[in-house]
Amino acid sequence: MSIDRVNQLSSTCVRRRFALAPALLVLGVTLLCGTRAMASSGGEVVTTAAEPGSLLEVVLFYAVATMTIVSSVAVCMSKNIVRMALWLFMTLASVSFLYFLLAANFLASIQLVVYAGGTLVLLVFGVMLTNKSPWARYTPGKLELVGAAAVCSVLLVALWLVFLRAEWSRLPGAFAGTSVADLGRSLLSVYVVPFEVAGVLLMIVMVGAAHLARQDK
Amino acid sequence: MTIGVTHFLVVGAVMFCCGLYTMSTKRNAIGILIGVELVLNSSALNLVAFDRYMGAGRLDGQIMALFIIVLAAAEAALAVGICINVYRNLATVDVDKATQLRG
C-alpha cells in the first residue's frame, strides 16, 4: 500500500467521523420519541404517555412497529446465526417499547431484564459454545425455503383478513391504567397457583439444565 | 386515525410468521430456538394488546405475558443445555444430523 493511499484512507476516516453528526441527530430524535413513548405514572397508576388518539401516539406507534417488523423479518432472512441473535435483540427491544405504548411499564422493564439481558445472552452463549467456526452455515434446500415462505405468507394474509373482519367484543369495564401493586395482588390471589407452579418449574429447569450441561459424565 | 387492537395484532402476526419461517428453514438448533422466541413474543404482544383495548381492566393479559416470559426463559435455558450436550456428542448442532437417540 503506497503512502498516498494510507493518507487518503486516514483522511476519509476522519471525514467520515463527521458523518456522525446526522447519526447523532437521529439518535437524539429517537431518544426524544422514546422518552415520550415511556408511559407516565400519575401517582400509582400508569397511563399512556401519549394521549390516546393523538398524532403523537400514531407517529410513535408506526415508528416502533416498523422497527419491530423490519427486525423480525431480518431475523428470518439472516444467514449468520450471530446476526440473527442481534436482530432478535432489536425485535425484543422494540417489543418492549410497544409494551410502553400499551401502558405496561412493568412488563416492558421485565422484557428488557429477562429477555434482552438474560435469554438472549444465553442464546449467544450457546452459539459460541456450539459453533466450531463462527462462520459455519447450515443451508436449507430451495424447495423447503419456497414452501416455508408460501405457508407463512398465506398464513399472514389469512390472519390479516381475519383481523380486518373481526368484530372483537369488549369485556365490561374499562382500562384504567396499570399499577405494579395491582399486578402483584392478582399474582398472589387469582393467579397464585400458576405463580407457584412457575416457581417450581424454574427450580426444576435450573437443576435440569445444570445436569444436562454437566462437564463430566 | 386512532391506534386500536388491530394494529398491534398485525405486528404480532408478522412476528409470528417470521418466527414460523425461521423455525422451518433453519438447520441450526439455536436458530430454531430464536424462531421460537419470536413466536412466544408475538403471542405475548397480542395478549397485552387485547388486555389494553378489550379487557376489563383486570390486567389478565399482562400476567399471561409475564408467565410467557418465565416459560421462555426456562425453555431457552433447557434448550441451550440440550444443544451443548448434542454438540458434545455429535460435534454439530445441525438438527438433521441429530438422528440417533443414544447419547
Place this chain on the structure above:
Amino acid sequence: MTQFSVPWQPRPAHPYGMASRAVIALAQSVYGFAAPIVSRFPGAILISAVIATCVGVWMHSVLFGWVDTQLIQAAVTLPDYTPPALSLLSPSTWGLTPSVIHALRVDETVAASVAGLLDYVLWPVQFWIVRDVVGLGALFGLFNVIPVYVIWWERKVAGRIQSRLGPMRVGGWHGWAQSPADGIKLILKEDLVPAGADGPLFRLAPYLTIIPSLLAFLALPFGATYVLRELDVALVFILGVLGAEVVGVILAGWASNNKWSVYGAMREACQMISYEIPMGMALLVPVICVGTLSLSGIADVQQGGWFSWIAFSNPFCFAAFVCYFIASLASLKRAPFDLPEAESELVAGFVTEYSGFRWSLFFFAEYAAMFVICAIASIVFLGGWHSPLPASWGGGLGDGLLARGLTGLLFSGPIWLMFKSVFLLYVQLWLRWTLPRIRIDQVLYSCIQVLLPLTMVLVFGATVWTWASTGHNALWSTVEAATRIILGSIGLVFIGGFIAIAGYGFYHRRRMVGNLVQDVMPGS
C-alpha cells in the same frame, strides 16, 4: 537507507476536513484561554463551578415550577384556553401567547426593562417538546462530562495509591485537561477494522453498549423534580437497560474475530448474567421494606437525616447494601472482577481490536454505567437527594426564593445525590487500585455460592421484618428505633474513620508522594 528505516514519511500538512480543523482550532483556543486561568486559580474555579451548577439547577426548577403552578393554573380559567399540542402549525395550539403571559404574570417586581423579555423566555417552557429537549440536552452533557472527569480522577487516584502523581502536564493544574485532550486525540485517530472481522457488527457494537447506559439516565431521578421521565418501575427499567449493555460487549468480542476478544466476551456474558441475580435480589430488600419500585418513591421515605436512610433502617438492608455494592462491581466488570478485560491474560479482552473513537465509546459506556449504579445505590440505600442533616433544622428558613435555594443546597437537592454517588465512585476506584484480580472460578463461586444464598436469606429476613413492623406494636417501634441508632452509629464510625484517614493522608501528602517527586514536580 539503513535496514532499520521503514518506508514512512511525514504526512503532508492537514489531510483533515474543515470540520476537523474547526474542532482543533476550537480546542486550541479554549485551551490557550483556560489553561493559564485554571492554573492560577484552581480552587476558586472549582468552587464557582459548583455554585454555578447549583444556581443553574435552582433557576431551572424555579422557572419550570413557576410556569406549571402559576401560569398554567391561571391560564386554565381563561375562556378559550387549549393545552399546547405536538403540532405548532396552527395558532390554536401555540399555547399562551407572550401577551397573555404578560397579563397573567402577577408579580410586578421584575424591572420594566426585562419584563417584556421575560414573557418571551417563559413562552417556550409550556411546551413538552422544549422541556424534553432541555432535559435531554442536560442529561447528554452530564453523560459526556462524567466519564471524562471520572477517568481523569481515576488516573489521579491510581497515581496517588501507587506513590505517583498521575497526569500533571496538560492544562497546568494537576493535568485537568488531560481527559479532554485524550478525547480529541481519540476522535482524530485512524479508524481501523481488522481484516477478517465482521465489519458491520464490529462498527455497531460500541453503539449498542453506549445507548443502554444513555437510556438509563432517562429514568434516573437527580432530585425530587429533576427527572426526565417519572417511571413507576424505574428501578427495574434501569437494571434492564444496564443489563442489555452486555449484548454490545458480546458482539464486540465476537465480531473482532480474535481469540482474546471472544474469551473476554464469554467471561463478560457469564459474569453478567450470574451477577444480575444477586444484584436484583439485593435491591429487592429495600423494595420490600418500602413497597414501591419507583426511585422517587424510595427516596421520599428517607427524608429527615442520617438515621432515616434505608441502609440503617434494619440489618437486612445494611447487609443488602454491601451485597449490592459487590455485585454491582462484578456486573460493571470493575476490579477485582475485571476478568473480561484482564490485561495480564487477555491483552485487553473484548476491546483488544478496538482503537480510536470506538474504543473511547466503550469507556464512556463503562464510566457512565458506574455513575448510574452508584446513583442507584445512593438513592435506594443512602437517602437519595436528602442530606444527612435533620430536615427539621431548616424549619425556620421560610419560603422565599433564597430559602428555597438554601434548602436545595443544605437539605435536599441534586447536589447531595451527586456528592454521594461521587463518594461511592471513589470507593470503586479505591478498590480497583488496591485489590488484586481474582480468578474466573472464584468470581463465579462468590456469586453462586456466597452472594446468591446470602441475598435470599436477606430477602426472607426483610419480609419478616416488614411483616413484624406492620403491627404498630410499641415494643417493636422501640426495637426499630434502637436498630436505626445502632446501625447509623456504625455508619458514622465508618465515615468518621474514612474522613480521619483521608485527613491524615492529606496532611502528610508531601511525605506520601515522596521527596523525589516533590523535587521534580513542585506544587504536587
